Amino acid sequence: MSDEKLFEPESTVCDPVEQSWIRRLGPGLITGAADDDPSGIGTYSQAGAQFGYGLLWALLLTYPLMTAIQLVSARIGRVTGKGLASNMRVHYPRWLLYSAVILLVLANVINIAADLSAMGAAVGLLVRGPQQLYIVVLGGLSVVLQIFVPYERYARLLKWTALVLLTYVAVALIVPVRWGDVAHAIILPPVSLTSDYLTTVIAVLGTTISPYLFFWQASQEVEEMRSEPGQAPLRQMPHQAPAQLRRINFDTWVGMGISNIIAFFIVLTAGATLHLHHIDVKTSADAARALEPFAGRFAYMLFALGIIGTGLLALPVLAGSAAYAAAGSFRWRSSLALHLTLAREFYAVIALAIVGGVAVTFMHFDPIRALYWSAVINGVTAVPIMVIMMLMARSRRVMGEFAVRGPMAWGGWLATLAMAIAAAGVFVPG
Template identity: 25%
Template sequence: MIKNWLKNIGPGPLVAAAFIGPGTVTMCTLAGVQFGYALLWAMSLSVIATIVLQEMSSRLGIITQKGLAQTIRAEIKSPVIKGLAVFLILSAIVVGNTAYEAGNISGGVLGLEAVFGKQTIDVGLFSFNIFSVLIGLLAFILLYIGNYKVIERVLVALVILMSLAFFITAILTKPNFLEVLKGAFVPTYPQESIFTIIGLIGTTVVPYNLFLHASLVKEKWHDKGDLKYARKDTVVAVILGGLVSMSVIVSSAAIQTQDINNAADLAKGLEPLFGAFSKYFLAMGLFAAGITSAITAPLAAAYVACGCLGWTSHLKSTRFRSIWMFILVFGIVSSSLGIKSIEIIKFAQVANGILLPVVAGFLIWVMNRTSVLGVYKNSSRQNILGLAILAITVFLGLKSILKVFEVF
C-alpha cells in the first residue's frame, strides 16, 4: 500500500514546496504574533483557492501535454494581446523569481544559522556567507542532473521534513485546539489586519505555481486515466502545505512579545518558553522551506520563459539550463553578499499583482475551450468556483499594487 502511494506521488508536493518559502513562513509568523489564531481562516480560504486553480492547471498539462505558457501563446490569436501577455508573464515570473531567489536562499541560511551560527569567508573586499553558497550549490547540482524523478524525490523528502518540523513546533506550544478550529473556519477581521490577510492569501495562491504544475504533470503522467491520481496528489499536497502554514501561525501565536519580525526571531522567541528543541525543529523547517523554494523558483522561471518564447522545455536543454542558472547564481550572490534588491522586488510585487488575476483569467478561459480540452473542459461548478477566485485575485492584485505605491 505504501509502495503504491509513493509511486503515485506527483508534482503536488513540489507545488506545496514552492508556495511554502521563507516569505510564507515570515508572513505566517507575523500573522500569529500580531493576531493569534484570528487569521487562520485566510489560510483555509487560500487552500481552497489553490486546490481549484492547481487542479485546472494539472488537468491542462495532462490532457494537452503542454505547459500553460505554451497554451496561452498558442491560443491567443491577436499579436498585440499575445505580446502583452508574454511580456507580463516573463516580467512577473522570470524577473520576480530572480528577485525572490535571494530571499529563498537567505531563508534556508537563517535555519542553519539558528543552529550553527553565522559562517562567513572573506575573499578580497567581499565577505561571503558559506551557507548561502552551500545551499545554492545543492540546488545547482539537483537542477543540473536534470532528472525529474531525482528532483521530485528530494523535494518530497524535504517537504516531509518541513511538515514534521513545523507540526512538532506547533504541538510543543500546546495550543487551544477549539480556538484553532474557530480561527480556521470563522472569518474575523481584527483592526489593521487587511494587509496581513492579503499577504497570507497572496503567498499561497502563487502565479508561477500554475505554470510549474502544468509543466511538471506532463513529466510524470501522459494518460487521461491519470487525472484521478493528479487530483488526489494536488488535494493532499495543498492541504498539507496549508496545514504547515497554519502550524507556523499557531507556533508564533504562543509568543507573548510583539518584537518578532521574521522566522529567525520566532526560533529565538520559542526557546525560553519551550526549550532548545523547539528552536531546532523550527530551524529544520526554515531550512527545508528555503531550499525547496530555491529549487522550484528557478525551475518555474525556466519553464515559463521557454514556454513563452517557444523554446524546448526539456530539463537538459541548454536554453532551459541557462535560465535557471542565471536566476540561481543571482540569488546565491545576492544572498551571500547580503544585497537587498528592494526596487527589483517592488517591481516583482507590482508585476505579480497584475499577473495573478491575468493568469487566473487566462487559465479559466483556456479551461473552457473545447478545441483544447474536449470533454475535459471545465464544468459549471468548476467555472463558478474559478470565477469567484478570479474576483478575489482581482481584489488582491489591486490591493498589492496600491500597497507597493503606499496609496493606503
C-alpha cells in the first residue's frame, strides 16, 4: 500500500500565513542550515585560509542560484504531494532513476563519514579522549533520534538546532577583520585563472548546491503537508496555493540566506586569521584548532561547538534524503511520522547510511580525498537531477497550472548551468 493513503486530509485548513514568522520557517530553514555541515565548514575554511577574502564574492553568487533550485524542488513536492524520486519513477525511465539514487546514496555515505570524522575531532578538541568512540556515539544518537522521536517534535528540534550556526557569526565578530579589505574584495574580486583558485570556486559551488538538499526539501514539503490538518497537494486543492507558495518562498529565501551568510562568515573568519598568518587547513577541526592562537580560546571553542551542532543537523538530512530517494524509487512507505513497524525499509536505509558512514571512518580515510570524491559524485549526480527537476517543474503534465515559469525557471536553469560547469571543472586536470 502506498504511504499517501496513510495521510488523508481533514477538513480544517491551517493557513500558515496567519502564523508567526518563526512558524512559517521549516523545510527551507532546515535545508539551508544543513548545507553548512562540517565538511562544508572545512571547504569554506580552506577557501578563506588559502585566498583570504578573495572568494567572498562566490557566496553572493550562490545565494540566488541555490534559492532558485531549492524553490523548484520545494514546489514540486508541495504541488504533487510526492518527493522527487516518486515523481521521477512515474515520469522517467527506471535506469535513470536508479542510477541517480545509487550515486546520491554513495555520495551521502561519504559525506556522512566526513561529517562524523569532523564531529569526532571537534569533540576531541573540547574534552579529549578517543575520537572513534565519539564518532560511534554521535552516529548512534542520530539514528535513535530519527527513528524514535515523533516527526513534529523532531522537525522543531532541527529548526532550533539551526541556531547553532550563529556561533560562526559570533566568531567573526571576535576576530579582527579589516572591513575595508572585505568591501574591496567583494566589489573588485581578485579573480584568478589558476588551477587552485578555480578548483576552490568549484568546491564552494559544489558544497553549496548539493543533490541531497533537493530530495530532502521536496520530501519535507510532503511531510509538512501531511502533518497539517486539511492540507493536500496543490494540484488537488489549488485554493491553498497562494498561502502555501508564499510560505515556501519566505521559508526558502530565509533558509538559503542563512546558509550563505554563515558560509560567508566562515570564509571571512578564516581569511582574517588563517590566511593572514599563512596557515593552511585540511578540515573544519584543523580550522578550529588553528584559530586559538589568533582569536582566543573562546572563539576556538565556539567554532568547535558549531562543528558538532551543524553535524547533528546535517546527519539527519543526509541519511533522510537517501532514505526518501530509495523509498520513492521502490514505492516503500516513507515518512518520519510513521512508526518503525510501518516503514521498516525507510528507516533501514537511514540506519544503514549512518552505519556505513561510521564504518568508512574506521578505514582511516584521507578527509581531503573523501571530500574530493564526494564532490565528484555530487557533481555527476546533481546536473542530471537538476535537468530532470527543471523539466518536471515546467511540465503541465506533472505540475498542472503550477508549472514553473518566469524568474524562477530562469534561476533554476542558471543554477543547472553553473553546476554543469562546476562538474566539468572537477575533471579538468590541475
